[in-house]
Amino acid sequence: MELAAAALGSLLPKLSTLLSDEYKLQKGVRGEIRFLQAEMESMQAALNRASKLPAHQIDELNKIWVRDLKELVYDVEDSVDAFKVRVDNDPEHAKAHSFRRFFDRTIGLLTKAKSRHHIADDIQDIKRRIDEVSKRKERYNSLGVGVPQPDTVDIDPRMPSLYQDAAKLVGIDGPTQKLIDLLTRVEGVKKQKLRVVSIVGVGGLGKTTIANSVYERLRGQFESHAFVSVSLKPDMKQILSSILRQVSKDKCTNAGEKDRDELLRSIRDFLVNKRYLIVIDDVWNVEAWEIIKCALIDKNVGSRVIVTTRKMDVAKFSSMDGELYELDPLSEKDSRRLLCKRIFNEDVGIHSDLEEVTMKILKKCGGIPLAIITIASMLASMPRTKYEWYGVHNSMGSGLETDKTLDKMRNILHLSYSELPFYLKPCLLYLSMFPEDFEIRINDLVRLWLAEGFIYGKQGSNLYDIGEKYFNELVNRSMIQLVEINEFGVAKTCRVHDMILDLIISLSTQENFAIILDGSHLKSTMHSIRRISLHDKVDGNREDSKEEQIILPTTVSISHARSLVVLGNAVQLMPPLSWFSVLRVLCLKNVPSKVIHPKDLGSLHHLRYLELGGEVEPGLLEGIGNLKLLKTLNLKLLKTFNLWGPSIEELPTSIVELQGLEHLLMDKRKLTGLKLPDGIGNLTSLQELSGLDVNNSPSTLTELGKLTELRTLALKGLGENESYMKTFLQSLSNLGNLRTLEFYSSTGTISLDNMSDQWRGPVHLQSFNGGVSTFFALPRWFSSLSELSCLFIRVNVLRQVDLQLLGALPVLRILYLQAASRGVTEERLAIGGDQSFRSLAKFRFMHYSSCWLVFGPGAMPKLQSFGLYLEAQKTASGGIDVGWENLTSLKHVTVTVDCDGARARKVEDVETRIRDVVGSHPNHPTLELSRVSEQFMT
Template structure:
């Protein structure tokens, strides 16, 4: 049975939190005066599976829809039989039996519907649309006859919602999770048959369960159903709270939730599906930076190359598809309106955690009640902050083939890397117990493609780093490192180098031809040859440059440093060289300039010819009359 069918027959008395969205949607459907009110209007409802789209649309159909003599409610689904959908629409509109709608082909059936609707005012709900292609066929059968007809479509895909809706503002309605008050009301109503106060001794556990459900009716309903059949004791309720996620396989009452989540999951192509499972490595409620995620996907080999696109661009397309399908939630937004980080809804996280552990795709240590399969060959290991030494010493775990190690503020000793010869991803970001000796065996990681030591107390890199010939990402932001080993210039495949202000690069940086992202480069720390070498990095796409004297470094301090003093005395020449080099970066898309010393005059006239591909320009610091900069003119002409 289609898991959405139950939504059509919910008792109105059992619906909680629907009144607000219902009023807002009816207002959208009714708005307009005179001729505009008579035009056909299509309103899309978009939201994650199980959010209550079908229930909401059904309520509007049975209330607002009463104003229309001719109406129909049809579900489309992932793999629709379009003939069956069209026949169903005609059958309901004309109030004739389904057998009477027989037609030779789609074209004839569409013609029959158009003929019937020629002089009629109608209301149609098209539920669960998964593709623009399916909508376009249905749209051919919808007549714009200026009789005030209305259509609602529901979908879990943002792109479909925008395409289907009328080409006017605010005709896409994004259904949000239930508020805390409404979530609790629904939860208590299904357990105690009223919205009364929860027994005090169960209140804390109830709040924990509701937090994991995240306002999603899809999750609240089955878990409240579970609790309705349990004794009202802390132990019984804690058992359910601790088993959320694994209840997917233990309790029949959550089967519907499993099916609805599976619909979204199995509709994904192979690459996005694998990328979604990978998110199970991250802790609950953890903001995940888009750039970090995409670089890791690439290192794992999940993104397949395609002519005309960089690997990062393809990773962005995959990320955007997961956003578009409401499988991950946008979190951070930058000045350009782009999503920079995401979070995974707790219910979705529990689902993908179940799927990924079932397939032995990941191994997570630090989650209560998570059972590791016997004799597990660990491929991707995640140590959460609750991990302990006993977890890592489990005799049934085989670490010899681990490809990815992620540590999230773990309070235990980091496992030895000596035997991890197949490791591709080593992500130790924000790992407070990381010390220099943990990297002593890094020379052995010949397959390593991603290394992040971001936000750790590491103060130097071992010189053996130059032997990691497959390394593509090196993130040293917010560390105590002030200088890189000279061997760093041997990393010919390095694509992303992320360092802090104040870190000095070695001469020979121009040999690192694979670099596409370099940030943040402090010019005062670099040698004079750097200003020329940077122009050799012709694959560069994202560059961030910093020129400043920190407040703690006075002029008297700088005079003690001959290299810096020489740089200051010849700053115009040096900066001109830097600008000339930047203008040679033909693939540069994003440039950030933070220049607070001695270069505001030079920046006025010297950008020629400016990089032709640049799309993002951020200028900060003591720079005046920026409108005269050639780059600003270029951005204006390319907009």
């Protein structure tokens, strides 16, 4: 239902655009579009109202109605897009001689007239279909078919967690003790203060079980205690009544008669001067916590509260002093033990015949106890044969919607999906397009959402920024896992847990959102398929498996597909591009382009996102100028060197016609980049230009200044060419919207000293990565970058004044600072508590001298991660202990010891001293200690 509402959110602005003077529609057609707009707005209101109902209260007739509406909305949007493409792509403005211009204008006028006739016909057909859908619903409602079923009271699917046999629980001792330590091991004045600790993690991870285990172990130490579950749609009066009854030990008999404010006052009155322990389980939103918190009086008697949640923002908001516990999945060892205990009622080994399939089942479960327990209950009732167990493994990937034994697990995971706002649901379902364990680049994922129209906002807002917020919200809700984190601490790739993936594949199939093709027979009841993902067939587990080809039922059409994602060898399953008429996304990852005809690619007029990977024929992109709606051209994985044949070396001149292009992405780490044609300054909508090689495209440096919407720029090849740098700086001064600037080099270290003190950087810059580029000293203009949050910089000379300048940057969170030469001017540089580095959370310091940083009281108050690169030969053991204890938020330390020229004993002494210093820190941070150049020790 929410998917239909999301689709309408994308369509309605387009209908408004059609009514503008730009399209010069006839009066009758404009009236029809206004009717259509009003009808769609009414649909959106009805769908938004219905979406607030629990899923079990929506009968089958209404589900069919919603499905038909969604398909109708898709078709309306396709029709509107087709009209705009036909009108906007006419040759009216061709720049040829006068006769040619007259001829093209005449053709253009005829094309527009024909297009307006098409849109009028389409609207009439759509009106007829709207009428049919409405009448069908009314016709069967009148027979009583659609009468809602009586409401039922759902049993909280997490309740069994409260009654698990402790003897059968595996892997909870460590988390239980960790949580107890967070609650009890508090020193000084904080010991008597009210302490709130949050447990956060995905559904099924055991948060409720662990919270209950701690509650049972500690409740006897408190005068009053309570355990309440909040759930997705909380009844706050009932929750507060339950707290009052429990803490009063049922002495308050009229709790059910009180209103919310009276309940809050009663709880506070009862808890005055009492030491209490309360568990608030399964909190879904900050608003619910805010209400409950009003009852938690603090009289400095050592009270404790535990909050469990799936959402990081709730965990952070509810935790006092930032105390939260991110619950990890079970280890492989504990996962095996739990499986065995549930199947055999004892901790025994798995028979060798079942070892391989057991590992695959446990991998699928991903350390989630609920998944392991659920699967174990299935296996316990089956013959212990390889064939039967593989059947269970296969059902985990495709049978989630039909296997009754998996219902409990599905219900718990489904709670998280049901609670998502409507605009996040299609974004999450889109991840079903990628296979198990596939790491997706986050930036690419947001661009794919943009191409599909999932992201929309108020006029003037940046949709990419909104898309990043969507992504962060899904991470905070534990629906997406972060995988790769770069040196700046910025997440680069993500994936979804296998069990979440199975859920969204099931939902995606039910909603006709997308289908996955892997060489198997396609089963679909829908006429039009909207999204297709082609995977390598990896299901070789069953002994009777055979390679098959895709068989499309004759009733199924892929012409209305909006996305086609092809991964690797699955290209052999790829249908011809000529079959697709409204394709918005073409994502070919490591797919050779020989299967694509340049004419077919150039005819995809609806395309918004094009990603090409692998070997590409030189002429493939010649027709790219026809793709007027293209927003992203992703060539990062393109193979520009082909040992066995011709390869692509430059982009065609027609690319400069793509005035709507927003993201041009090339490989920024290859030795030689693609050559860009003259005229790149015409791409005035460009927001991101990555992998620009100025050696290949020097004229681009001049035209950069015309790209005033540019937000991200990553370039290489400046080298020591002073004229290049001068031209670049002149252009850079015009880029007032620039947020990220990165330099790369294929020729070693380069100097950035032309960016000297008289020059001024972009004032809105948020991230600067100099790479291997070096400043002689820190330029003064860095002090004007009040929005800078990430900085990677190398300097030859590091001075006390430089640290003062960097420390004054108000939102600097991540700093990589390298003193590249032996020219550090002072042996000790002080960082004090004078509000310097007040936002810094991650700091890496690399130096090649005997210089040390001295941390005074109050230094870097938010620093959690500190990294150090040092030369053992130049390090005095007494110089290591330089105030690390003043880093009051420190959690993790990474030290790399350069052994070059040092004796082995000297290296060992330095490492021992480092361990002693870190070990004596009051926070007991973790330590990662490593060596480089060990072969050069003397």
